[in-house]
Amino acid sequence: MSGAKFLTDKTKSLSKGDGPRSLVATSLHSAANNLQVCWEIDExxxxxxxxxxxxxxxxxxxxxxxxxxxxxxxxxxxxxxxxxxxxxxxxxxxxxxxxxxxxxxxxxxxxxxxxxxxxxxxxxxxxxxxxxxxxxxxxxxxxxxxxxxxxxxxxxxxxxxxxxxxxxxxxxxxxxxxxxxxxxxxxxxxxxxxxxxxxxxxxxxxxxxxxxxxxxxxxxxxxxxxxxxxxxxxxxxxxxxxxxxxxxxxxxxxxxxxxxxxxxxxxxxxxxxxxxxxxxxxxxxxGRTRALGDVEFREILKCMRCGLCMNNCPVFRQVGGWAYGWIYPGPLGIVLTPELLGIETAWELPFACSLCGACGAICPAKIDLNHLILRQRRRAIEKNTHGRKLTETIMWKLFAIGASNKYIFKTMMFFVRMGIRFAPFLPFKFGKLKAWTDGRDLPKPKKFL
Ligand code: SF4
Structure with a gap:
């Protein structure tokens, strides 16, 4: 089934109701139309x-x-x-x-x-x-x-x-x-x-x-x-x-x-x-001249404002345009807004992304959106825009060491699997997390290679 056909079918299954439902149906419908008229051309x-x-x-x-x-x-x-x-x-x-x-x-x-x-x-x-x-x-x-x-x-x-x-x-x-x-x-x-x-x-x-x-x-x-x-x-x-x-x-x-x-x-x-x-x-x-001088991100200025990256973004379809805080929503906004307003102002945006890559794959100006989003995320972390605590920094540094060494990673995964297996009996089932854990079962851990 082609992507466009899939999206059309999915759209039909959603009634054009109020608010978020209308958002999902309309953006899926638009994405389907867009892709249909693009893929019918060989060039x-x-x-x-x-x-x-x-x-x-x-x-x-x-x-x-x-x-x-x-x-x-x-x-x-x-x-x-x-x-x-x-x-x-x-x-x-x-x-x-x-x-x-x-x-x-x-x-x-x-x-x-x-x-x-x-x-x-x-x-x-x-x-x-x-x-x-x-x-x-x-x-x-x-x-x-x-x-x-x-x-x-x-x-x-x-x-x-x-x-x-x-x-x-x-x-x-x-x-x-x-x-x-x-x-x-x-x-x-x-x-x-x-x-x-x-x-x-x-x-x-x-x-x-x-x-x-x-x-x-x-x-x-x-x-x-x-x-x-x-x-x-x-x-x-x-x-x-x-x-x-x-x-x-x-x-x-x-x-x-x-x-x-x-x-x-x-x-x-x-x-x-x-x-x-x-x-x-x-x-x-x-802010465009500043963005132009930013070699890592200047590609975003190739944008022709077609809006397709938004229609194609699973996060945008759920949260809508206003969630991005300024006038450019979706993947475009995640990259462009920090460039125009500064990453200190828009530091949250790069994290509003699942990194699925659907935007970059379709952008008509061939802007590598998914990698630019990842780089904005890195920039936000490097500048510590959200006031990360020292404990969090140490935790991620340790994780980075563990994740880049297969023996440490395997050991870490062993303890994670153990943790999940025994989680139902652990104290965090109670206390502050009780309401959350009561309604959810942790999946059984898969056997690790
Ligand atoms: S798909 Fe590309 S050209 Fe279109 S709005 Fe998004 S970034 Fe701009």
Whole structure:
């Protein structure tokens, strides 16, 4: 049975219920679709290799390509702003908005804007930014963060969304997908017309031509970037590709891995501001240059934000996106968040992994995620970020010695087997561990070789 077939069958067996059940079913379903459309192409491995090499080239020549990209943009009348961190990016955006005396904005989905918490920043200064992507619209209405980078409302069932629309918008309670979409569409229509500013992210910036490539399925980005007079595009500095000719490869891969489509419904290639409008590009660093200099981990900057490593991760499917504490969940977040925020802040993440390797095996940019996770784990241990006690350090050092010598290891295993055999009679069956041990039987130890 193929992996995709297995996942489809497994999905069918899960009813689309509430909360975690919906999360498991939806992410399994997405993973199955993604794999199906990838494995039907013979050149898939070659594509992965090419994409990986192109992105590696970009990272090795980022300064040159960024310079080329900025020159091209400026020669076409695009105003480019380079922001070293979230604060600078937000302040620059605010300055643009103030210059245009704007109070309302519409926004397409953008992970960089989540990273700098743009909506929150603007909201505190009296500027309303409406999310127009359906999933983002739902999570904004719920007052929560997205739980997935591609499908932000993955954790909610249609029933829960219907209830949310009833409570927050006064709409009648419905669980029909089409009806829910129509409600959101009706609510958002006027916002596109009223807003003076349109925000978007950028999927790929083409250095050769200064082109912004933006992919979407709902038409909301087309409206957000063309209806208001001012378009502000936010982009992480690593999102470059060298040539226009590279676009077909990346479009094919992003859509297949991201949503299981052959191509996204709309692809916008923005080259210059339309007549009578202004176009700003905000290039956000926010820790990326530091990550680039980190030779062990710079590969994570090859990521094209397809989200497949999340759908494919057994831990993500159980705990959901919020458990990862910041905006990048799953295997991507485990590696990227410590790079951008520092391992001291995100030290717990590398331990939220079973090291099954499913993410690295499927990543379209060929990022060796499982080994990067392991290295982040080692870094957390080396920096003792979680304040490990001396006794624990000694215990693990002794274990490392024992595990690397077969005679000591065999002796250790002998005592472990003895311990398990006699455990039911040992004192820890009582005392503090009673509640836990009462409900569980230890498995019989296997005979050791
Ligand atoms: S790490 Fe790989 S699989 Fe995960 S989102 Fe990035 S490109 Fe996709």
């Amino acid at each position: 898939w491995s070659r594509w992965r290799q090419e994409a990986s090499e192109i992105k590696r080239y970009v990272l090795s020549n980022l300064d040159i390509l960024l310079g080329q990209f900025i020159d091209k943009l400026e020669s076409k009348g695009v105003k480019v702003i380079c922001a070293k961190d979230a604060e600078e990016a937000n302040n620059e955006i605010l300055a643009i908005i103030k210059r245009h005396n704007a109070k309302l904005a519409v926004k397409g989905k953008s992970m960089v804007s989540e990273e700098i918490e743009l909506n929150h920043f603007l909201g505190e200064r009296g500027i309303t930014s409406y999310e127009t992507d359906l999933g983002e619209f739902i999570v904004q209405l719920a007052g929560t963060r997205p739980s997935h980078i591609v499908t932000p409302a993955l954790h909610l069932s249609a029933k829960e969304i219907g209830k949310l629309f009833e409570d927050k918008l006064g709409e009648h309670n419905s669980a029909g997908h089409e009806e829910l979409t129509q409600i959101a569409r009706r609510q958002l229509r006027s916002k596109f017309i009223e807003s003076e500013i349109g925000f978007s992210g950028v999927n790929f910036g083409v250095a050769e031509t200064g082109t912004l490539c933006i992919c979407e399925n709902e038409g909301n980005i087309g409206l957000s970037t063309s209806s208001p007079k001012v378009h502000i595009a936010m982009m992480g500095i690593e999102k470059l590709i060298p040539r226009l000719d590279d676009i077909p490869l990346f479009l094919n891969m992003l859509a297949r891995m991201g949503t299981g489509q052959k191509l996204t419904t709309y692809t916008h290639l923005v080259n210059a501001p339309a007549e009578g409008t202004e176009l700003y590009v905000v290039l956000v660093d926010n």
